[in-house]
Amino acid sequence: MKKVVLIVLCIIMFxxxxxxxxGYPVIIEDYxxxxxxxxxxxxxxxxxYIYRDxxxxxxxxxxxxxDRKVKDNQGHVFKDRFMSNKPLEHFGxxxxxxxxxxxIKHSDIQLSVFFNVxxxxxxxRDDKYPVFLGRDEERNLLFYVESxxxxxxxxxxxxxxxxxxxxxxxxNIYLNMTGGYGVLxxxxxxxxxxxxxxxxxxxxxxxxxxxxxxxxxxxxxxxRLYYE
Numbered sequence: 354m355k356k357v358v359l360i361v362l363c364i365i366m367f368x369x370x371x372x373x374x375x376g377y378p379v380i381i382e383d384y385x386x387x388x389x390x391x392x393x394x395x396x397x398x399x400x401x402y403i404y405r406d407x408x409x410x411x412x413x414x415x416x417x418x419x420d421r422k423v424k425d426n427q428g429h430v431f432k433d434r435f436m437s438n439k440p441l442e443h444f445g446x447x448x449x450x451x452x453x454x455x456x457i458k459h460s461d462i463q464l465s466v467f468f469n470v471x472x473x474x475x476x477x478r479d480d481k482y483p484v485f486l487g488r489d490e491e492r493n494l495l496f497y498v499e500s501x502x503x504x505x506x507x508x509x510x511x512x513x514x515x516x517x518x519x520x521x522x523x524x525n526i527y528l529n530m531t532g533g534y535g536v537l538x539x540x541x542x543x544x545x546x547x548x549x550x551x552x553x554x555x556x557x558x559x560x561x562x563x564x565x566x567x568x569x570x571x572x573x574x575x576x577r578l579y580y581e
Contacts, residue, residue, distance in 0.1 A: 378574040379407040386414070386529065388565025392471065392511060393537050393557070394435035396421065399447055403567065412449035416471060418442070431539060431557060435509070436478035442506050445473035451517055461521035467531060469561065471511040508540045513561045525569040532562045 384403035390396065401414025420437050437443045451467040515533015522528050537559035 378576050380572065380574055381406060382572045383570040384527075384567045385570060386412070386565055386567045388529070388563045390416065390471075390561060390563040392561045393433075393559035394431055394473065394475075394509060394511065395419065395433050397445065397471075399563070399565070401447055401449075403451075408453055410451040410465070412447070412451065412469075414447045416445040416447050416473070418445060418473060418475060431477065431509070431537060431555075434477045435473060436476045438476050438506065442473075442475045445471055445475075447471050463519045465517040465519065467513075467515055467517045467533070469511075469513045469515075469531075469533070469535075471513075471561075473509045473511075474506045475509065476506050510538045511559055511561070512536050512538070513559065515561065519567065522566075527567040527569070528564075529567050530564050532560075534558065534560050 382403075382405040384405070386399070386401050386403055388399040388401075390399055396419045397416040398419065399414060399416045401412050403410055403412045418435055418437055420435075420443075421433075447469070449467055449469040451465045453463055453465045513533045513535035515531055515535075517529065517531040520528045535558075537557050539555045539557075
């Protein structure tokens with residue numbers, strides 16, 4: 354099901370980028386955003402800067418990971434297992450791109466497609482992970498699931514493609530909600546003995562849901578002769 358959702362989102366992204374012409378004059382805006390994110394590895398608070406150039410919106414900022422008591426991962430690899438052992442491990446990098454789809458002129462509601470990347474260097478707490486034994490005669494991987502704990506920080510990169518809904522709440526204040534699916538890449542293979550069979554990272558399906566507030570700092574319009 355997640356693969357189907359990703360394919361649909363990719364089609365929407367392609368349509369948003371290539372099926373709509375840029376109008377002029379072009380609107381330039383600056384925003385700051387504060388969000389609460391629920392990701393595969395855990396929860397975090399995001400503070401980012403958003404730059405709008407016409408229909409293109411670029412985002413860069415920091416995430417603060419929130420450690421919490423682990424209940425049950427239900428067999429999911431890395432599910433809610435990110436753990437910060439040092440102050441700096443709470444901080445991650447957040448990068449993103451957003452493009453509107455089905456734009457409605459003079460409307461306070463906007464639906465967009467987005468691509469987001471989160472990068473954390475953090476430890477794992479009591480995770481369930483696959484222990485690789487090798488390959489069978491058909492070259493299929495053989496493994497069993499075992500508990501894993503490490504206070505050594507390793508890199509984790511979460512790639513998410515999804516939809517974003519923005520609603521104007523008051524003047525320069527916008528309520529923003531996002532949701533999407535993607536792939537979490539964790540570079541912990543060398544610590545788990547998997548480098549011997551040529552595996553240095555683990556990839557699992559992930560999802561991301563968030564809610565937050567965007568505050569517009571600046572807005573202006575510019576003329577660009579090369580836009581049609």
